[in-house]
Amino acid sequence: MYRIDFLNIVKLAWMDYDSSRAISTVEDISAKVSTNHVYKISFDDGRFIIAKLSYFGRHEHFVEDHTIINSLSNNLPYPYENFLSRSLMKGNQLYVYRYTDNLIDAWVVFYRPIKIKKRLPKRLNESQIATLGRQMAHFHKGCHLIRNTLPPSSKTLNTDIEHLLEIVNSDFGAYEHRSKEGVIQEQTELLFENLDKFKFHNLPKIPVFVDWNIGNFSVSSSLKLFSRWDYDWFRMSSRILDFYFLSRVVSDVGDRTVFTYNIGPLMEDRFILFLKNYHEVFPLTATEIHLLKEVYRFFILNYVIKDGRYFFHEIYASKLQNEAYQRYFPSIEKEFDADKLLKALNL
Numbered sequence: 001m002y003r004i005d006f007l008n009i010v011k012l013a014w015m016d017y018d019s020s021r022a023i024s025t026v027e028d029i030s031a032k033v034s035t036n037h038v039y040k041i042s043f044d045d046g047r048f049i050i051a052k053l054s055y056f057g058r059h060e061h062f063v064e065d066h067t068i069i070n071s072l073s074n075n076l077p078y079p080y081e082n083f084l085s086r087s088l089m090k091g092n093q094l095y096v097y098r099y100t101d102n103l104i105d106a107w108v109v110f111y112r113p114i115k116i117k118k119r120l121p122k123r124l125n126e127s128q129i130a131t132l133g134r135q136m137a138h139f140h141k142g143c144h145l146i147r148n149t150l151p152p153s154s155k156t157l158n159t160d161i162e163h164l165l166e167i168v169n170s171d172f173g174a175y176e177h178r179s180k181e182g183v184i185q186e187q188t189e190l191l192f193e194n195l196d197k198f199k200f201h202n203l204p205k206i207p208v209f210v211d212w213n214i215g216n217f218s219v220s221s222s223l224k225l226f227s228r229w230d231y232d233w234f235r236m237s238s239r240i241l242d243f244y245f246l247s248r249v250v251s252d253v254g255d256r257t258v259f260t261y262n263i264g265p266l267m268e269d270r271f272i273l274f275l276k277n278y279h280e281v282f283p284l285t286a287t288e289i290h291l292l293k294e295v296y297r298f299f300i301l302n303y304v305i306k307d308g309r310y311f312f313h314e315i316y317a318s319k320l321q322n323e324a325y326q327r328y329f330p331s332i333e334k335e336f337d338a339d340k341l342l343k344a345l346n347l
Helices: 006-018 059-075 126-145 157-168 171-176 181-197 237-248 269-281 286-306 312-333 338-344
Strands: 023-028 035-041 048-055 096-100 106-110 205-207 217-218 224-230 235-237
Touching: 006 023, 006 035, 006 048, 006 096, 006 106, 035 237, 048 338, 059 096, 059 106, 096 181, 126 205, 126 224, 126 235, 126 237, 157 181, 171 235, 181 286, 181 312, 205 237, 237 269, 237 286, 286 312
Parallel strands: none
Antiparallel strands: 023 035, 035 048, 048 106, 096 106, 205 235, 217 224
């Protein structure tokens, strides 16, 4: 069986970037529940940089996303000027290495190391939830402020879901999603219908990272946002795309090793506490609250059904996709109650 030598691809990328600096070691520091590849490259002088290798999606989207993130990292106002890791440039352009052979099309980008402070506790208390709500509102306000200074983005919710439908209608997709095509079609139609109904595409587009798992960012001792890494789900879209994962961060069960993607956290009183504090700093609209249901639907369709086998190892991907058909999709209309959230926010 042919084995892809990811370490060698990373070494080739560095040789192409700057062959004058000899590599001492390359260490795989990837999260073990994911198929993402992240490496620490150390040099003879004791310095190091971080390399990220990806091979799913489209090369042009990978380059586009990292170009936007690099611009964002430079343009974010105080106190977020050092919140994001910056990618290495070569000349006046973001450096991205592309490796292709008969098995793989892979891309490598290099990051400067970023300082990390405290991680949030696995289960937050109410004071910590309130602080996080205000912190996320301030961060979103910063992103909203500089949104018009960033390079253009071609990805939208529509293009991602249209790509899912293309996959389902392909020979490979017909095999992977056999007998589930009807469910996928029904859910995509509901998504498109409600996005149009509530005019989602008229909402301001800001940088959103979507995956706010507590392992992806750090905070100061006073719980102020300090640094953020892992940009796999980055996109330019409405701020509400961040809210499902944030509801999971503040949920009653807290962070878990064996995870699931139930809609329940969006309805918890703990998330309402988060929303109230967020709303005081950066007010939400009734339209955005109604659309939280569709954000959740999109998350399941895009990140679990379409890309699950790229983001998660096989055992997790199969588990989550089975749960999507059996539990997640049926729960959307039954469990999400926009009126409960609207009442809590006096909207």
